[in-house]
Every structure is written in structure tokens, then in C-alpha cells.
Amino acid sequence: MSDQPLLQIKNLHTSFFTESGEVKAVNGLNFNLDKGKVLGVVGESGSGKSVTAYSILRILTDTGKIVDGEILFKGKDVVKFNKKEINDFRGARVSIIFQDPMTSLNPVYTIGNQLCEAILLHTDRNRKEAYLRAKEMLELVGVNEPLKRLKQYPHELSGGMRQRVMIAMALACEPDILIADEPTTALDVTIQAQILELMKSLQKKMGMAIIMITHDLGVIADMCDEIIVMYAGSVCERGTADEIFYNPKHEYTKGLLRSIPRLDSAGKKLIPIEGSPIDLLNLPKGCPFVARCDNAMKICLEQKPEEVRINDFHIAACWLNYKERYFNEEVQSNE
Amino acid sequence: MSNTNDASPKKLIEVNNLQKHFVVKEDMFTKLPLKAVDGVSFSIDKGETLGLVGESGCGKTTVGRSILFLEKPTGGEIYYDGNLINEKNIYNYRKKMQIVFQDPYSSLNPRMTVADIVGEPLDIHKLYKNKAEREERIAELLQTVGLNSDHSRRYAHEFSGGQRQRIGIARALAVAPEFIVCDEPVSALDVSIQAQIINKFEELQQKLGITYLFIAHDLLVVQHISQRIAVMYLGKIVEIAPAKELINNPIHPYTQSLISAIPLPDPESARNRHRIVLEGDVPSPLHMPSGCSFRTRCRECKIHCSQEIPELKEVSPGHFVRCFER
Ligand SMILES: Nc1ncnc2c1ncn2[C@@H]1O[C@H](COP(=O)(O)OP(=O)(O)OP(=O)(O)O)[C@@H](O)[C@H]1O
Ligand SMILES: Nc1ncnc2c1ncn2[C@@H]1O[C@H](COP(=O)(O)OP(=O)(O)OP(=O)(O)O)[C@@H](O)[C@H]1O
Numbered sequence: 001m002s003d004q005p006l007l008q009i010k011n012l013h014t015s016f017f018t019e020s021g022e023v024k025a026v027n028g029l030n031f032n033l034d035k036g037k038v039l040g041v042v043g044e045s046g047s048g049k050s051v052t053a054y055s056i057l058r059i060l061t062d063t064g065k066i067v068d069g070e071i072l073f074k075g076k077d078v079v080k081f082n083k084k085e086i087n088d089f090r091g092a093r094v095s096i097i098f099q100d101p102m103t104s105l106n107p108v109y110t111i112g113n114q115l116c117e118a119i120l121l122h123t124d125r126n127r128k129e130a131y132l133r134a135k136e137m138l139e140l141v142g143v144n145e146p147l148k149r150l151k152q153y154p155h156e157l158s159g160g161m162r163q164r165v166m167i168a169m170a171l172a173c174e175p176d177i178l179i180a181d182e183p184t185t186a187l188d189v190t191i192q193a194q195i196l197e198l199m200k201s202l203q204k205k206m207g208m209a210i211i212m213i214t215h216d217l218g219v220i221a222d223m224c225d226e227i228i229v230m231y232a233g234s235v236c237e238r239g240t241a242d243e244i245f246y247n248p249k250h251e252y253t254k255g256l257l258r259s260i261p262r263l264d265s266a267g268k269k270l271i272p273i274e275g276s277p278i279d280l281l282n283l284p285k286g287c288p289f290v291a292r293c294d295n296a297m298k299i300c301l302e303q304k305p306e307e308v309r310i311n312d313f314h315i316a317a318c319w320l321n322y323k324e325r326y327f328n329e330e331v332q333s334n335e
Numbered sequence: 336m337s338n339t340n341d342a343s344p345k346k347l348i349e350v351n352n353l354q355k356h357f358v359v360k361e362d363m364f365t366k367l368p369l370k371a372v373d374g375v376s377f378s379i380d381k382g383e384t385l386g387l388v389g390e391s392g393c394g395k396t397t398v399g400r401s402i403l404f405l406e407k408p409t410g411g412e413i414y415y416d417g418n419l420i421n422e423k424n425i426y427n428y429r430k431k432m433q434i435v436f437q438d439p440y441s442s443l444n445p446r447m448t449v450a451d452i453v454g455e456p457l458d459i460h461k462l463y464k465n466k467a468e469r470e471e472r473i474a475e476l477l478q479t480v481g482l483n484s485d486h487s488r489r490y491a492h493e494f495s496g497g498q499r500q501r502i503g504i505a506r507a508l509a510v511a512p513e514f515i516v517c518d519e520p521v522s523a524l525d526v527s528i529q530a531q532i533i534n535k536f537e538e539l540q541q542k543l544g545i546t547y548l549f550i551a552h553d554l555l556v557v558q559h560i561s562q563r564i565a566v567m568y569l570g571k572i573v574e575i576a577p578a579k580e581l582i583n584n585p586i587h588p589y590t591q592s593l594i595s596a597i598p599l600p601d602p603e604s605a606r607n608r609h610r611i612v613l614e615g616d617v618p619s620p621l622h623m624p625s626g627c628s629f630r631t632r633c634r635e636c637k638i639h640c641s642q643e644i645p646e647l648k649e650v651s652p653g654h655f656v657r658c659f660e661r
């Protein structure tokens with residue numbers, strides 16, 4: 001039992017039921033997260049990264065619903081948690097740094113008020129201790145003049161400062177899993193480097209696992225033990241950083257890596273992936289990437305690609321890998 | 336001398352000693368000035384992109400908002416195409432100058448459909464003949480930013496962060512502006528869509544001669560899109576130079592650490608690189624250090640750095656640095 005993953009997502013399906021129909025935001029998602037590991041999540045904007053995070057914490061909006069699948073935390077299914085269990089789970093076990101700092105900071109309360117409330121709610125500190133802890137956390141994330149900041153309101157802080165307040169809030173209760181949804185996009189690179197270092201060191205110290213959702217492939221390259229690449233609500237590729245960056249096996253991942261501006265790309269056109277994102281109201285039958293894929297084959301239109309194990313550290317859901325394997329086997333059997 | 340015939344490029348935006356001081360309550364009785372922008376000067380040529388980078392909270396957004404008078408400057412002048420802008424005449428410039436907001440969440444009204452959001456500026460400035468043309472224009476704009484027209488009937492809150500950011504971009508483009516302040520316009524986007532939008536910004540610039548002030552943290556993006564880059568620290572510009580020059584030859588100690596910390600999308604170099612990690616906290620803009628505002632984190636700080644404020648001086652053509660030690 002001890003090598004059971006800390007968190008296991010199995011065949012997760014989350015949809016939004018809107019006026020226009022069922023938006024299938026997450027479609028059969030699978031991944032594992034081990035204790036103390038950093039898992040990077042990249043993928044197209046709108047591919048369901050945030051919705052996955054919200055599903056894990058069960059904080060979807062009214063129209064959103066987990067329609068199928070399991071979210072196993074230490075073997076227990078979060079989907080089936082009752083109110084009390086889910087409240088314990090949130091904040092104390094898993095906390096989240098939101099992409100949008102304003103959704104989790106209440107504009108009418110001071111920073112100090114909100115930080116203290118979070119600490120009081122999830123730990124057994126008293127008010128005075130909570131206040132000290134709040135100040136300590138602000139210092140930890142590099143917010144200057146913490147005592148003054150505690151008295152300020154969210155709108156009085158710059159975007160980056162708010163983000164750091166949120167990180168402080170998320171870490172204050174020493175969770176087992178920290179979900180960071182674009183935690184550093186609002187920060188300049190020197191502070192970003194500091195915060196990532198901070199997260200790494202806290203992760204080592206507290207043995208916390210991190211799910212790092214970000215578009216910044218630089219951050220991913222630097223931070224993550226393992227990476228999953230998402231497209232249209234499911235994982236199209238999963239592997240170690242080296243495997244994903246140096247040996248990508250899904251056409252979407254390859255396109256993503258090609259699009260990055262490089263230090264010598266000024267004056268040249270960037271190379272985006274052509275075509276537009278798919279409509280989650282009408283998912284295609286086959287591979288969700290097929291309409292944008294240069295190497296698509298007939299089967300890609302008809303059947304959703306199965307996951308292929310590339311090696312011990314790498315899987316990909318693209319039919320081309322089947323083709324490759326098939327040819328290799330044929331060559332071998334002919335020899 | 337092949338270009339002697341060329342008229343020298345015309346300045347579209349000129350910012351002269353811009354200041355924006357907020358008043359912040361320290362406690363019940365004391366109020367303190369917060370110098371969010373403290374004497375910033377730069378100009379942007381017609382059809383040029385000036386990148387603006389710097390520490391979070393250093394005043395980038397405030398600079399952008401002040402140019403558009405969304406924030407009333409407390410000092411200095413802003414010229415648009417040679418004309419001094421003030422509170423009264425700003426309305427004549429509203430159609431020419433647009434902003435793409437940093438925060439795609441709070442800047443879009445969740446109760447409006449995408450079509451309404453993008454159509455609103457069209458309505459305000461009466462930019463269509465009839466309903467059909469309006470719809471067509473909206474569809475076109477959505478396509479420009481990589482959304483499809485099926486999206487137009489849906490509400491802003493139904494979209495992901497990156498999708499909302501694109502709605503904001505479509506809205507800014509709606510009135511065919513001459514100048515756009517892009518405040519972190521692509522930081523919420525995946526790199527492929529980011530590439531699409533950057534290409535689009537560049538294409539619009541080539542076709543229509545749009546001028547940009549491009550605020551972003553991602554130096555890979557900024558160096559790609561900008562002709563020149565300005566680096567801010569605590570309300571002041573500390574270095575400004577042509578983009579390539581700034582990346583290859585950063586001179587201010589802050590810029591140097593900034594460049595060395597660019598997250599490179601490559602695990603091998605991430606493991607092996609040498610970062611100049613800055614020590615210490617960013618000082619509070621409420622209690623600025625005396626002298627050079629960077630001195631509390633600077634490894635090369637000397638005594639007089641705390642006594643006097645360094646001026647921005649030209650170290651090579653077009654390359655300005657604010658540091659005593661250079
Ligand atoms: N409340 C909602 N109602 C309807 N659809 C929604 C809602 N919230 C999200 N969606 C849809 O679900 C999909 C996944 O959204 P999600 O926010 O998870 O994307 P993401 O991968 O986090 O994107 P980004 O990188 O832009 O943040 C999107 O296509 C979005 O349009
Ligand atoms: N309305 C306001 N009242 C008081 N202070 C403000 C206000 N708006 C901004 N500030 C302060 O002005 C300074 C500059 O803020 P600004 O938002 O311009 O920074 P920024 O460089 O855009 O930062 P970021 O990269 O985090 O977006 C910050 O210290 C901020 O707290």
C-alpha cells in the first residue's frame with residue numbers, strides 16, 4: 001500500500017451544462033501524482049487544465065459537474081466525499097493558487113483578515129498565532145512591509161504582489177498537494193525565479209507534491225519531474241521533462257515546442273499550430289487533434305488514439321506511434 | 336548612406352517626466368505618497384513596438400494607464416502625435432488609443448456575451464452601417480484572435496483565462512486603433528496561441544502601422560516583438576536600448592539579473608545555467624531607499640549610490656543606463 005500514488009485521476013470526465021449544450025471540458029483524463037513530486041501540466045488554452053484542478057477540489061461552478069471517473073486521494077475517492085470530508089480535504093490537504101488572484105481574494109476584506117481566516121479555518125492556531133503566521137508567510141514569499149500589507153486591500157496591491165499573497169495563503173496550512181494554476185505568470189523573472197526556488201525548497205522541506213499548471217515551458221523545464229500535455233480535455237502525452245522536450249511523440253506537443261519564441265527569433269515569424277481549437281460542444285470521434293495535424297492518417301479520423309508506451313518514462317496517445325511500432329516489428333520479423 | 340532620403344521616423348507617443356503618485360493610508364492618521372511612476376520619459380515612433388519590462392509592482396501598468404488617462408498623471412506631459420494630451424481632449428483620442436488589460440477576469444463583464452463585449456466599442460464609435468455589418472465585423476475580429484464565431488453567443492465567464500484574454504484583444508482591435516497599450520496580452524496564453532497572436536500583432540503593425548507599448552514579463556516574447564525595450568524598477572526606467580542590444584549586452588545590474596533568469600524552455604540548459612539570483616526584498620514604494628532605488632539588492636553598490644540618484648545616461652547610441660558604476 002505504501003507505493004500507492006498520493007493522487008490518482010482515473011478516467012475523469014467533467015462537463016458544463018450550458019444553454020448551448022454540454023461542454024465536455026475534461027474527457028477521460030488519467031494521471032498519477034506521487035508524494036513529493038512536481039507534475040507539470042501544459043496544454044492548449046481551454047484544454048481543461050483549470051477545470052481539472054477545480055474538479056480535484058470540487059469547486060466547479062453550478063453548471064459544472066463531474067460526470068464520470070474517480071479522483072483517488074490516498075486511495076479514497078474525492079468525488080464521493082461528503083461535505084465535512086471535502087472541507088477537510090480542501091485547504092488542509094490540497095490547496096490551490098488560482099490563475100486569477102481576484103477570485104480568491106475578497107475585495108472587501110484586508111489581506112491580513114483573509115490570511116488569518118484561512119489559517120484559523122485549517123489549523124488549530126489561535127488568533128494571535130494566526131496573525132504571526134500570516135506575517136511570517138508574507139515574508140516568506142517576499143512581500144515587503146508585511147505588517148502594512150496585512151492592513152491593505154487587494155486592489156491596493158500590484159498584480160504580482162497579489163499573486164504572492166495567494167501563494168502565502170495556499171502554503172500557510174502546509175498542504176500535501178499544492179495545485180498552482182499559472183502561479184508566476186504575473187511576476188517578473190527575478191521574482192519568478194525566487195518563488196520557484198521557494199516552492200522547490202518548501203516542497204523538499206514539507207514533502208509536498210505540486211501540480212504546476214503553466215504555459216511557461218521554461219518554468220516546466222526547470223521545475224518538473226514529470227509533465228503531462230493536455231489537449232481537448234485529455235492527456236495526449238506524458239513523460240519526464242527530458243522525454244517531452246527532446247523526444248516528443250505527439251504532434252500537438254511537437255507543434256507546441258515549435259511555437260516558442262527563441263532568443264534568435266526576432267524578425268522571424270513565429271510558427272503557431274495552424275487551425276483553431278476544437279469545439280468542446282462537438283468533440284470529433286477520432287483524435288481531437290486531427291483537424292490541425294499535418295501527419296494525420298485515416299484511422300485518426302475514426303478512432304481515438306490509444307496510449308502507447310514509448311519507454312518506461314513516456315507515453316503518448318497518437319496513432320503515428322502505432323504506425324512506427326508496426327513498421328519496426330515488420331522490419332524485425334523480416335530480418 | 337542609402338537612407339538619406341528617409342524622413343526620420345515620427346514620434347507618435349512622447350512621455351515626458353511622467354509621474355503618478357497615489358496616496359496611501361499608513362494608519363488612521365498618516366497618509367503617505369506612493370510613487371508608482373516617478374519621472375518616466377520615453378518616446379515611441381510610429382509603427383514601433385516598445386517593450387516594457389520590470390519587477391512586479393514597478394509601475395508598468397500605471398504607465399500604460401496614465402498614457403490613456405485612465406489614471407490621471409500627477410505630473411509630466413504626454414504627447415500624442417505632437418499634441419499635448421489632457422483630461423479635456425482625451426476623448427478625441429479614445430478611438431485612436433486602446434488598451435488590452437492585464438487581468439482578463441475583472442476586465443470583462445461576465446454578464447455580457449462575447450458578441451456584446453467585442454461589439455461595444457463598435458457601438459460607441461458607431462463603426463457599422465447595419466446589423467449585418469456589425470455581426471460580420473465581430474466574427475472577423477473573433478477569427479483574428481483565434482476564436483470561432485460559435486463562441487460569440489456565449490458569456491465571458493464560460494471561457495478559460497486564455498480565451499478571455501483573446502476576447503479582450505478582439506475588443507481592443509475593434510476600433511482599428513493607431514496605438515495599443517498591450518498589458519501582458521499573451522501571458523495567459525499557451526505558446527501556440529501566443530505565437531498566433533504575436534504574429535497577428537506584427538502583421539497589423541506591418542499592414543496598418545500600429546504602434547505598441549508592449550508590457551510583459553516574458554522576456555522571450557518581449558525581445559521577439561519589440562524594437563526597443565525599456566526596463567523599469569520602482570517607478571523609474573533603469574535601462575532602455577534596442578531589443579537585441581539589451582538582451583545581448585545588458586548593462587544595469589538589475590537588467591543583468593533579469594536576463595540571466597529568463598526561464599529557458601530547455602531542461603538541459605535549465606540544469607546548467609548560471610543565474611544571478613537577486614538577494615533581498617523589493618523595497619516598498621512607500622519607503623523608497625535613498626539614492627539609487629536598486630541599491631538594496633545590488634551587488635555592486637558603493638557608498639555614493641545611497642546618497643544620490645543616478646541619471647539615465649547614454650552609454651552607446653540609443654542605449655541608456657541609470658547606474659553610477661557604468
Ligand atoms: N463555467 C463554464 N461554463 C461553460 N464552459 C466552461 C466553463 N468554465 C470553463 N469552460 C470551458 O471548459 C474548457 C476548459 O477550461 P479551462 O479553464 O479548464 O481551460 P484551461 O486549460 O485552464 O485554459 P487556460 O490555459 O486558458 O487557462 C474551456 O473550453 C472553457 O470554455
Ligand atoms: N489605485 C491604487 N492605489 C494605491 N496604490 C496603487 C494603485 N494602483 C497601483 N498602486 C501601486 O502602484 C505600484 C505600481 O503598480 P502597477 O500595477 O503599475 O505595477 P506593475 O508594474 O504593473 O506590476 P505587475 O507586474 O505586478 O502588474 C504598486 O506598488 C501598486 O501597489
Ligand code: SF4
Binds near residue numbers: 290317319320
Ligand atoms: S493521432 Fe493522428 S491526428 Fe492525432 S496527433 Fe497523432 S497523427 Fe495527428
Ligand SMILES: [Mg+2]
Binds near residue numbers: 050497
Ligand atoms: Mg486555466
Ligand SMILES: [Mg+2]
Binds near residue numbers: 158159395397437518
Ligand atoms: Mg501590471
